[in-house]
Amino acid sequence: MTVAQVAKSKPSNTVNCADSETHLRPDGQDQYTISEVADFTGLSAHTLRWYERIGLMPHVDRSHTGQRRFSNKDLDWLAFVGKLRLTGMPVADMVTYAELVRAGDQTFAARQALLESTRVDVVNRIAELQDTLTVLDHKISTYACAHRAPERTA
Amino acid sequence: MTVAQVAKSKPSNTVNCADSETHLRPDGQDQYTISEVADFTGLSAHTLRWYERIGLMPHVDRSHTGQRRFSNKDLDWLAFVGKLRLTGMPVADMVTYAELVRAGDQTFAARQALLESTRVDVVNRIAELQDTLTVLDHKISTYACAHRAPERTA
DNA sequence: CGCTTGCTTCGAGCGCACTCGAAGGTCTTA
DNA sequence: TAAGACCTTCGAGTGCGCTCGAAGCAAGCG
Incomplete structure (x- = not known):
């Protein structure tokens, strides 16, 4: 609830080292309907609503008539979630991460730990795939x- | 049906270049019950039967009483299937590959093509994961x- | 004003890859 | 020969990640 506002009140320095997020989209106006977001992300509107329902998205702003209005921050989040999804992380774990984010700054350590363990998973997965590649190549x-030695089939 | 026999009649030279398959298992006796195979592969007996049912395994030999007797060749195949599974290949595609194998030598080209396209998928997936890793590290x-700059939370 | 378009919620349905249970036959060991 | 383990088949169930449909409200246009 307040999360969205808080998020908005901090243009780009949620963390403050070499931060280069929040690339404004072409029109730069920070208000997108669900179908625009669907087009942009490749996710279906149904899926986006589902993400919000299960807590994988912070609650999205609504227009005065109750329709969702996604912000650039939401798009960034979705992009990140997309990356996590690529790692094969179960949705439930992503929800956990999302909850940590919503819980505020005191969860930094926990979030870092979670990402680090994900990192390990990804590294292992890459190794696994590379191994598979070897087998495949063989x-x-x-x-x-x-092909080169078609004789001796019998 | 005849496939199993044919397979058995060719000790180790299904293909004939630098072939180093069919590592005999410890007892070397080429006859394993389903539960031995389950232990060995980590797959459940249910899953092994299911693989056979859907055509992901060549038909496994039976004992005189109808029980499955897996051969070393079957274990090799399962190991390979395990690799394919790691690539994220859908079971249906693996079945297609298995059918090609059963269809005989004239499908070599098709099989090679299938594996090569899988190879491409794997390479892409690795790239994707490496990209994700970058995001994660960031x-x-x-x-x-x-952590290092805990000040300015307000 | 009515129509279309697009949003809302809720709950049910789907495809995949297993996973399990039931009912019954067989093998081994006492 | 009887018990218990282990196998068989068949079909139903599970969990995940969506995916869809229905019913209804709201905005915008002719």
Whole structure:
């Protein structure tokens, strides 16, 4: 509830080192309907509403008639969530992270820990994939060989 | 049906270049019950039967009483399937590959193509993950910064 | 004013990859 | 020969991540 406001009151320095987020979108006006966001992110409107319902999005602003108005901050968040999704992190864990964010600054350490463990997962996954790649290449090369030596099928 | 026999009649040269498959298991006796295979692979007996049902396994030999007797070749296949699974390939696609294998030598080209396209997927996925890793590291470093500069919360 | 478009909520449905349970046959060991 | 483990098949159930449909409100246009 207040989270959105708080977020808005801090243009770009939620953290304050080498921060380069909140790239304003072309029109730069920080107000997007759900279908605009759907187009932009590739997620369906249904999915966006679902994300909010399950707590994977901070509560999105509403227009005076109750329609969602997404901000650039929301888009940034969605982009980040998209990255987490790529890591294969379960939605439930992303929700946990989102809850930490909503809980405020005192959860920095917990969030960092969560991201670090995710990082480890990603690194492992990459190693796994690279290993798989080796197997794949080996297999592919055997097919290539079979091509070159088509004799002795019997 | 005949597939199993054919497979067995070719000790280790299905393809014939630098072939180093079929590492005999400790007891080396080429006959495993479903629960042994389950232990070995980490898959459940249910899943193994399911793999066979959907055509992801060549039909497994049976004992005179109808119980499954897995061969080393089957274990090799399962290991390979495990790798494919790691790539995120849908089971349906693996079944397609399995069908190609069962169809015989004239599908070498198709199989090679399938593996090569999988290879591309894996490479892309790795790139994606590496990209994600960058984002993650950036985010983690901002948390680290926030720790070092705890002032200016207001 | 009525119509279309697009939003709202809620709850049900879907596809995937298993996962499990039931009912029954078989193998081994006492 | 009887108990208990372990196998068989078949079909139903589960959990996840969406995905969709229905019913209804609101804005904007001719």
